[in-house]
């Protein structure tokens with residue numbers, strides 16, 4: 001084993017997309033030894049999430065900003081290689097906030113989950129992880145779909161959105177419509193995931209297309225994107241609709257994010273718009289993971305992963321989320 005390891009530090013705060021100037025791949029730190037109750041984890045996979053871009057800003061959020069010179073924060077899966085913690089012997093695979101680095105010390109009080117034997121470690125970052133659970137709680141708890149509903153999802157071919165549409169179908173929605181950024185993504189939604197219709201927002205007029213694909217209006221709009229797409233959906237709400245504000249990826253790189261213009265539709269349609277954070281549901285993760293496990297193993301829920309090789313490419317991997325060039329959950333393999 002070499003005595004030093006690589007870690008990606010925040011060198012400066014990005015304006016817009018992350019560039020190489022914002023990141024510093026440091027290889028000078030010595031691999032640490034675990035103290036009492038600690039374990040040394042070799043990181044294998046990183047979960048690349050849009051929220052990481054937000055943590056790079058010097059702005060208040062649900063977690064503090066990543067400090068300049070600090071390791072980029074992210075979830076990850078790794079193998080315990082040395083342990084002074086009886087709960088995680090050497091050889092265990094663990095999920096936790098491991099960060100963009102090759103090794104990390106897991107302190108005695110760090111929140112972590114042991115990956116059960118037989119479960120593909122990358123699935124713990126995708127369909128059984130944050131994106132799958134975001135889809136589960138956001139749709140079922142906030143969206144509250146009912147049998148016969150029309151459910152529309154933006155960012156529909158992404159890691160979160162693709163699972164939302166499939167859970168909507170399993171919950172008895174009579175119409176599920178996805179909005180995505182390419183014909184290939186739209187075809188995947190309708191041909192393989194069981195969406196009734198898909199709208200390519202780069203080619204079609206979303207406002208008009210929602211009118212055509214949702215003749216009875218939208219009962220649940222699950223929004224991952226914000227901006228003009230949110231406004232188009234608001235214009236088509238059905239009475240008592242629920243608008244789930246999961247994310248607003250079209251606004252994350254802007255210093256002046258724009259809110260919806262069509263919000264008066266909430267009054268006309270006696271509708272509800274509510275944001276949520278999946279971390280609020282930590283104590284219910286096991287319930288959701290069990291259900292997702294059942295759905296995935298039975299083939300009722302399909303998912304894709306987009307694996308990028310190399311810690312040095314983690315910044316490029318993050319940018320894929322914003323260009324739409326990702327084909328499924330973005331994961332970096334170290």
Ligand SMILES: NC(=O)c1ccc[n+]([C@@H]2O[C@H](COP(=O)([O-])OP(=O)(O)OC[C@H]3O[C@@H](n4cnc5c(N)ncnc54)[C@H](OP(=O)(O)O)[C@@H]3O)[C@@H](O)[C@H]2O)c1
Pocket residue numbers: 048049050051130131134155156157158159160161179180181182185224225245246247248249250251276277278279320321322323324325326328329330
């Ligand atoms: N509330 C929570 O607790 C929580 C937790 C996890 C994730 N989220 C949110 O969920 C959303 C999806 O995250 P994810 O990790 O599953 O990523 P993802 O959907 O796999 O990837 C992001 C997708 O967003 C689309 N996109 C990017 N820029 C866009 C733009 N300007 N306009 C329209 N679409 C755009 C791209 O798809 P196209 O090719 O279709 O453009 C891209 O593939 C994000 O908004 C994220 O912040 C929220």
